[in-house]
Amino acid sequence: MNDRLFEELSKIPGYLGHESARNEVGITVSYWSDLEALKQWRDLPLHKDAQRLGRQKWYEAYKVRICKVERDYGFEKEI
Numbered sequence: 001m002n003d004r005l006f007e008e009l010s011k012i013p014g015y016l017g018h019e020s021a022r023n024e025v026g027i028t029v030s031y032w033s034d035l036e037a038l039k040q041w042r043d044l045p046l047h048k049d050a051q052r053l054g055r056q057k058w059y060e061a062y063k064v065r066i067c068k069v070e071r072d073y074g075f076e077k078e079i
Contacts, residue, residue: 001050008047012040031069038066 014037018030
């Protein structure tokens with residue numbers, strides 16, 4: 001389901017990318033150009049199906065945060 005969702009997500013105008021991490025806790029962060037693009041993702045029928053299945057089968061709990069990135073920077077050591 002995750003692969004199908006992100007395939008559809010990438011077709012929405014305003015989608016900028018995503019990052020995921022999975023271990024004891026799963027975290028996925030998706031990036032959007034604006035709230036209207038994010039609403040299109042929220043309203044996508046496949047996303048609604050995934051939410052329903054998540055509540056029924058996959059998750060004990062989940063949390064959604066909508067945030068504005070003000071700054072993004074990092075460091076990578078060259079090897």
